[in-house]
């Protein structure tokens with residue numbers, strides 16, 4: 434870099450926020466952008482935020498949007514609108530004190546404007562206050578009279594009445610008092626960020642800041658994976674974050690090198706023993722529990738979607754709405770059939786989901802799931818919403834048998850690396866049932882696929898492809914449960 438001290442860097446609110454998380458993150462963003470790795474979860478969070486912001490605008494039909502990416506023009510347009518008759522302004526763009534901001538909502542009142550930042554979370558977070566303090570400071574520098582600074586976050590008690598009526602979706606939290614002192618720190622934040630950008634790459638070690646408030650997109654650069662695939666770092670200890678950190682401090686990089694006396698927890702000792710011996714352990718008790726259960730046996734799994742903005746009348750923000758189930762039915766030992774339900778994505782999936790599920794699981798026999806709280810909660814919610822279906826749903830709930838605690842208590846294989854999730858257990862029992870050849874290979878991908886099916890602009894061919902991929906994925910999950918149950922039973 435030539436004579437870096439003379440360079441002044443353009444700063445926006447988002448750059449200051451990056452600097453507040455980690456000075457190195459801002460430096461890398463500006464000077465080494467090619468190192469950034471944007472993963473799907475970052476993008477999904479960004480898309481949700483954008484959609485929620487647009488919805489907030491729709492609640493003020495008389496508002497004016499300061500559109501476009503030409504920020505100089507946006508600043509000028511904002512001044513023009515502010516000089517005219519007072520009305521709500523979306524994306525008002527202000528520049529003052531060396532900083533540029535865009536305000537989500539500026540809502541006029543008698544003495545000025547309420548400045549509102551719209552968030553897709555369901556409460557006010559600490560970093561929202563930093564955000565609001567910067568916005569408010571710039572508005573103050575620009576001589577814009579603010580009567581309040583607010584965070585509009587999603588109210589998770591809101592029940593969507595349907596008909597595109599989203600009045601009440603947001604809770605407006607006035608944070609003016611909370612940020613009044615913080616605002617005075619903004620000039621220092623700007624100065625610090627400028628100094629960071631004018632200097633060399635900051636020497637900052639990875640730490641808690643790398644995941645808070647958001648996962649850093651430069652972690653691949655700062656913490657490259659150096660351990661070989663066949664190592665067993667202390668972090669494989671289940672629920673052992675603190676223990677693993679202690680062991681790291683003591684210099685252990687592989688669990689197998691840790692003396693057993695160092696591990697007080699019996700489950701940690703079991704994982705250590707099996708990892709070191711490279712021999713899986715299956716307690717015959719797992720098989721005895723399963724062998725005692727009658728036929729027919731049902732193996733079920735649900736997929737759900739939880740949109741921030743409710744889509745169907747009677748649902749709440751972020752509510753888990755079931756849209757798909759798969760069921761393998763074992764009528765007698767080894768005689769298995771399969772059935773499934775997948776919503777069309779055009780109407781509320783809940784009632785057809787519940788009715789078809791009730792029919793599939795019949796009236797008798799164990800209903801196997803893997804991690805029962807999830808399926809049980811969805812069935813209870815459906816029973817509450819459809820009282821006429823409640824007796825049948827509650828009867829099915831009473832028949833649930835959870836394979837997860839059986840696996841957790843009685844089975845472990847070194848390759849599970851401290852996890853008893855179905856995706857960790859399955860390859861150790863039925864490697865032929867891998868997920869990596871599936872187009873939809875996990876719950877997050879299933880949500881994305883169904884969201885795409887729901888989208889009105891998705892073409893029919895694409896919709897069909899996603900539909901088929903979802904069916905295959907959910908079927909794989911319940912077939913996996915069949916294979917796990919059979920494997921346990923074979924060890925009885």
Ligand code: SF4
Pocket residue numbers: 454455456457458461637638639640642643644649650651652653655656
């Ligand atoms: S990974 Fe961590 S240390 Fe590296 S830039 Fe990001 S926050 Fe900073």
